Amino acid sequence: MTMREKIEEAAARYPDQRSAIMPALLIAQEEHGHLPGPVLEEVADILGVERIWVYELATFYTLFHTEPVGMFHLQLCNNVSCMLCGSEDLLGHLETVLGIRKGDTTPDGLFTLSTVECLGACEMAPVMQVGDDYHAHLDVMRINALLDRLRAIAGAASVERASARVPWE
Numbered sequence: 001m002t003m004r005e006k007i008e009e010a011a012a013r014y015p016d017q018r019s020a021i022m023p024a025l026l027i028a029q030e031e032h033g034h035l036p037g038p039v040l041e042e043v044a045d046i047l048g049v050e051r052i053w054v055y056e057l058a059t060f061y062t063l064f065h066t067e068p069v070g071m072f073h074l075q076l077c078n079n080v081s082c083m084l085c086g087s088e089d090l091l092g093h094l095e096t097v098l099g100i101r102k103g104d105t106t107p108d109g110l111f112t113l114s115t116v117e118c119l120g121a122c123e124m125a126p127v128m129q130v131g132d133d134y135h136a137h138l139d140v141m142r143i144n145a146l147l148d149r150l151r152a153i154a155g156a157a158s159v160e161r162a163s164a165r166v167p168w169e
């Protein structure tokens, strides 16, 4: 199924096409990895809505990425509960061990580091979202262990890709 077909199928569930922008953006991001301008325009054209409406949503919500992100997008909450539980120190630690600043991606393309507003899991502060998963009650040791696990996943994925190649490739 093409991206257009998936978006049209999702949009058919909504009486107002403007309401279908969020699911359409999720489909487009799944397809392209991020949402550059031409993709946003394509989404608007498929839905027959104003392009500005699509731009507004894509740039407002942190789950949408208008720029490319690394294999793992580390989204550390910096709202009140998490900040009181040490998220600022964890941000500094992440910047140090990854060698990047907030908003950047590591040169190997593995990690993008962002801060976000409340993730709605204040009782588990400090919290960081990586992909669809939440990592809670974080401290330096848990962050280090998490980064090791993510690097291992990336390593396994690259071995899998390499072994899946046909011999003459």
Ligand code: FES
Pocket (backbone or CB within 6 Å): 077, 078, 079, 080, 081, 082, 083, 117, 118, 119, 120, 121, 122, 123, 125, 126, 127
């Ligand atoms: S303040 Fe961090 S999850 Fe709510």
